[in-house]
Amino acid sequence: MPLLEVSNVVAGYGGAPILNGVSIVIEQSDIGVIVGPNGAGKSTTIKTIFGLLKVTQGAVVFSGEDVTNSLPDRLVPKGRSYVPQEKNVFTSMSVEENLEMGAFTRRDDFSKTIEWVYDMFPVLREKRRQPAGELSGGQRQMVAMGRALMSQPRLLMLDEPSAGLSPRYVIEIFEQIVKVNQAGVGILMVEQNARQALAFASRGFVLASGQNRFTGTGPELIADPEVAKSFLGGGDTKH
């Protein structure tokens, strides 16, 4: 049984649907990467899976349970977390308070999880008392991921984690994502740096006009001449 199974989802913001039948399957061991041109519905897909948009057709099944149109405060305790692309930290709160907010749905002692996050991102331990708004872009992204990991998710969904970061930090963030995955957390992310992200993806999904166009492992997609020509040509310099 897959961890996440999205089948033929149609969804949008109330007007014409933006997703016209998107299907995604992710196992807990996977790093899934969604790529595609601007306006393909990549971010919309991830928001829809997280219950932020209304699904009008199709189903979202999470570890065997139908969670179509469940709201985030119900989904987080079930083991799913989401890191938005922008404004993904509480800027006025300290790094540690940001992490605590990620554990809001937990009523047990989460101090071990905080230590686990600090071990993963040692720089955050140094800055734990500092307001998150004072950190650099790359460090903020770590706070955002740390916050999302505090609920001990089985699936972490990231919306363009590398957006706005300098190339050095892009590599660093991708390394961290692989590390999180190796710790046993399934990953589903949207990326503009398509070639770089697909290189370590165990499942890649190419979307266009709100529909699946190609599916395969990351390296397979990179090797596919049609994908490379239509979707990856210079795609890693956008934004």
Added chain:
Amino acid sequence: MNELIFFFNTVVVSGVVLGSIYAIGAIGITLIFGILRFAHFAHGDMMTMGAFITFLLAGTLASMGITTAPWVPTGFAVLPIAMVLTAIVALGLDKGFYAPLRKRGAKPVTLLIASIGVTLIIQGLIRLFFGTGTYTFFESEAKGLIRIPVPLEGVTRTLNITQPQILMIVVTIVAVAVLHYFLTRTRLGKAMRAMADNADLAQVSGINTKLVVRVTWVVAGALACLAGTMLALDVQLKPDLAFNIVLPIFAAAIVGGLGQAYGAIAGGFLIGFAETLAIFNWSVLLRPIAGTLPFELPATLAVVPTEYKLTVAFVILVVVLLWRPTGIFKGASS
């Protein structure tokens, strides 16, 4: 020296008391704005209502023959119960008027206009039950005056402060300390700050935003009752008690930075002191050196006459916003 003591008695004491009332009222406004993003105009009337609930409870206690310790006005003794009751009414106001509008995606300006409606409802209800007259908490008990003699030569005046004023200052300190603890140490308090900081992220973090909204109304309602009761103890109780000070309280919240609880406290004291200083008769202080002044000292020399006290808040508001457009503590801009 006598003049300085007069200055202390009239400016410092009343400044602290007025500042406390403004600060406690402004915290409620700023918290509601931070969480729900609208200017809650009925806050002043929630204060008045809280004061009337306290008055009713104190009256009930007195009629039952129960008396409190001589140095505690009955109004203070029943305050905790009154705060709980006002918090419940505040929750009811939200459920009855604001929550249905939010559910339909109403804009902040719609909620603001709804709150003006709530203002009229509360004022009407109070007039229906209590009439338009004024009441005092000190019908049967006197305001105990404490005179502290200053052991200096030639000093005839004493430092004067009333017992209710001391209690108000103590209660304000306790309230601010409890609020600080709540916002920085407790799970729900931090969730409130998180939601004020970034409501969308709070939602995707799994924070129960509906619960946070309810907690906000409880805190704002309880503090409104406290501020209203303090105001009623300081002056008198009447149906438009706090409606008249809702503008300086809003000014305090904006000056401090909307959404910033500590900013509201700073803004409250700033405006409270500025108002007291502006209406103070500076001739009293200048009289001893009248001979050296190049002009004749008038009998009264104040920055503004008492009737124009309200303008002070707005002057400060304009000056602060020119210097820092989002308030002293960098509040929300929208």
